[in-house]
Amino acid sequence: MSEPSPPADPEDPDDAIAVALSDYLDGALPAEARAEVERKIAGDPAWQRAHAELTRTRQVLSGLRKAPAPSSFVDGVAETIHRRSAGRFFARRALGDRVPFGVLLAIAVAGFAVIAYVLWSSPTGSLKVDRDGAAPHGSAAIAPP
Amino acid sequence: MSELERTLLRRLRDRDERAFRELIESHRDRVYNLTYRMLGSRSEAEDIAQEVFITVFKTIETFREESKFSTWLYRVTVNHCKNRIKYLARRHDRERDELDETSHETNGAAGAPLRHVPPDRALEGAQLEQLLQDAIAKLDDDHRVVVVLRDVEDLSIEEICEITGLPDGTVKSRLHRARLALRKRLQRHV
Numbered sequence: 001m002s003e004p005s006p007p008a009d010p011e012d013p014d015d016a017i018a019v020a021l022s023d024y025l026d027g028a029l030p031a032e033a034r035a036e037v038e039r040k041i042a043g044d045p046a047w048q049r050a051h052a053e054l055t056r057t058r059q060v061l062s063g064l065r066k067a068p069a070p071s072s073f074v075d076g077v078a079e080t081i082h083r084r085s086a087g088r089f090f091a092r093r094a095l096g097d098r099v100p101f102g103v104l105l106a107i108a109v110a111g112f113a114v115i116a117y118v119l120w121s122s123p124t125g126s127l128k129v130d131r132d133g134a135a136p137h138g139s140a141a142i143a144p145p
Numbered sequence: 146m147s148e149l150e151r152t153l154l155r156r157l158r159d160r161d162e163r164a165f166r167e168l169i170e171s172h173r174d175r176v177y178n179l180t181y182r183m184l185g186s187r188s189e190a191e192d193i194a195q196e197v198f199i200t201v202f203k204t205i206e207t208f209r210e211e212s213k214f215s216t217w218l219y220r221v222t223v224n225h226c227k228n229r230i231k232y233l234a235r236r237h238d239r240e241r242d243e244l245d246e247t248s249h250e251t252n253g254a255a256g257a258p259l260r261h262v263p264p265d266r267a268l269e270g271a272q273l274e275q276l277l278q279d280a281i282a283k284l285d286d287d288h289r290v291v292v293v294l295r296d297v298e299d300l301s302i303e304e305i306c307e308i309t310g311l312p313d314g315t316v317k318s319r320l321h322r323a324r325l326a327l328r329k330r331l332q333r334h335v
Contacts, residue, residue: 026317054324069174
């Protein structure tokens with residue numbers, strides 16, 4: 001399993017170099033300290049070596065390929081939530097959330113068409129046009145006084 | 146925080162399933178990559194990434210919008226990874242106690258020893274990646290977190306402080322130690 005990372009030992013020149021270089025590579029040093037580190041990298045083989053190794057280590061770390069989540073991941077999470085909550089976790093959705101709007105519109109248009117047809121074909125349907133000017137069926141029974 | 150993100154959060158609090166799916170779609174790779182680099186095993190990473198999103202859904206009410214949502218998500222992810230690393234360490238210790246050390250071969254990536262690779266040999270591609278992943282797995286969890294967030298995920302020191310709740314100096318010192326350890330482990334190979 002994991003083990004404690006060795007502490008940076010300020011007495012160990014190698015560790016002291018690594019600490020300074022780590023700050024240097026993070027851009028965390030003030031201008032004066034930065035210039036000092038650059039002087040050491042330019043003139044001291046131990047600093048040069050440590051700088052090259054640390055730079056390379058950071059390069060390979062940042063160059064690690066991004067591991068994409070499996071394609072089934074979203075469904076997996078949703079299924080787990082549904083299972084653990086017995087389907088109660090997510091809010092109940094309105095009909096409009098579950099059925100596409102186009103389908104709802106087609107159903108509504110078809111419904112209106114059926115109602116219109118029923119009214120039209122009915123002998124008492126209010127949509128029927130009275131071309132002869134005759135009184136609607138049943139209205140003649142009421143005679144004026 | 147953008148208006149789009151606020152709207153998404155409002156829908157999440159209303160437990161809108163489509164909002165949850167949108168959230169997972171947009172953050173799944175980032176969360177999975179972090180869990181994978183922290184744990185070193187794809188199956189462990191998938192399990193923990195799932196648990197991260199389930200925790201987010203269950204605790205979305207506690208997100209106060211004082212930080213970026215991604216920072217909060219990273220914090221939840223890091224906490225889950227650290228718990229998992231501790232659990233795996235305990236399990237590994239139990240197994241080691243139970244089994245004869247001479248016949249015991251670890252197969253958990255987090256506890257796997259560095260593979261034997263001839264020194265001074267230029268490594269490429271998958272081999273280097275595996276070596277690096279093994280070296281990361283050898284770091285203790287506090288150091289692993291900061292080096293993965295900084296050098297793999299490319300987050301700033303400030304963001305790492307927010308995610309871990311650690312002061313700037315502690316993050317930097319852990320980062321130094323982690324890089325030093327990695328450099329010592331990899332110096333013959335990179």
